[in-house]
Amino acid sequence: MTLPYKLTYFNVTGLGEPIRFLFTYGNIEFEDSRIDDFEEWKNKIKPTMPFGQMPILEYESKVAHQSLAIARYVAKKVELVGKNDWEDLEIDAAVDTLNDLKIKLSSFHYESDENIKKSKMELVLKEQLPYYLKKLNDQAEKNGGHLACNRLTWADMYLAGIAKYFNYVAQKDIFADAPALKKVCDYVYNLPSIKAWMNKSPKTLF
Numbered sequence: 001m002t003l004p005y006k007l008t009y010f011n012v013t014g015l016g017e018p019i020r021f022l023f024t025y026g027n028i029e030f031e032d033s034r035i036d037d038f039e040e041w042k043n044k045i046k047p048t049m050p051f052g053q054m055p056i057l058e059y060e061s062k063v064a065h066q067s068l069a070i071a072r073y074v075a076k077k078v079e080l081v082g083k084n085d086w087e088d089l090e091i092d093a094a095v096d097t098l099n100d101l102k103i104k105l106s107s108f109h110y111e112s113d114e115n116i117k118k119s120k121m122e123l124v125l126k127e128q129l130p131y132y133l134k135k136l137n138d139q140a141e142k143n144g145g146h147l148a149c150n151r152l153t154w155a156d157m158y159l160a161g162i163a164k165y166f167n168y169v170a171q172k173d174i175f176a177d178a179p180a181l182k183k184v185c186d187y188v189y190n191l192p193s194i195k196a197w198m199n200k201s202p203k204t205l206f
Contacts, residue, residue: 001203005030007070009055010041012204015067016055018161019074021188022154024197026078034202068095075154087149094139094147094155101132102162105169125170133178140180160188168206 005023006092011034023030035041035054042053046052050065057063057070064070072092075081082088108120140147147155166174175182190196 003029004059006033006058007031007055008033008035008058011033011036011202012206013161014206017164018154018158019055019057019067019071020193020197020201021076021157021161022078022080023029024193024200025080025191026074027193028074028077068099071154071158075157080107080152080154080157082149082153087153090148091115091153091155094136094153095158097132098155098159098162099135101129102166103182104128104132105166109169129170129174130177130205133174133181134143137178137180140184145180145183145187152187156184156188161186163203164206 005028006014007019007023007030009019020030020032035045044161049056053065055067055070056065061092064073067195072081082091104124111117111120136147144150146152147159159181163175175185178193189198
């Protein structure tokens with residue numbers, strides 16, 4: 001049976017997992033297409049991608065790129081968006097802040113010059129990461145264990161989905177000193193559909 005949606009991403013959590021979580025939460029069937037071979041990706045698949053990036057979402061004859069745009073689209077389908085424009089603003093702000101943190105963590109992870117990498121890593125892990133975690137943790141406490149709107153939204157799904165990547169890049173459990181953020185993740189992981197998804201998903205490096 002051909003499924004209506006096809007999500008293509010690497011065989012890791014990263015930017016793809018929040019979208020997988022959202023589809024799973026909403027009981028929307030989708031094809032989970034995973035790329036394992038980096039050389040095949042670089043030489044054969046990447047040139048065929050919109051802007052040479054993944055994830056992409058295919059639906060009927062249409063193709064969409066940009067992970068946050070795709071996640072927001074699916075979030076609307078599964079009703080994990082705001083009830084009004086202001087709530088949507090709160091949710092988007094939370095997600096964009098997490099994406100800012102991802103960019104900072106990625107800045108040293110993909111750096112090839114070891115001296116520059118060490119310098120960037122020290123700045124991010126000692127100054128920027130604690131700053132973001134403190135602010136986000138306070139936000140989760142204020143919202144009753146969620147990142148926005150005092151209830152489950154796609155911002156929570158985004159955090160829980162990308163958390164493993166954050167820990168992998170930081171080389172430690174970044175949530176050890178952010179209990180409210182850990183609570184957000186645990187809430188998502190213990191949703192029956194998400195727990196079942198995680199149990200059956202391929203075991204990956206991150």
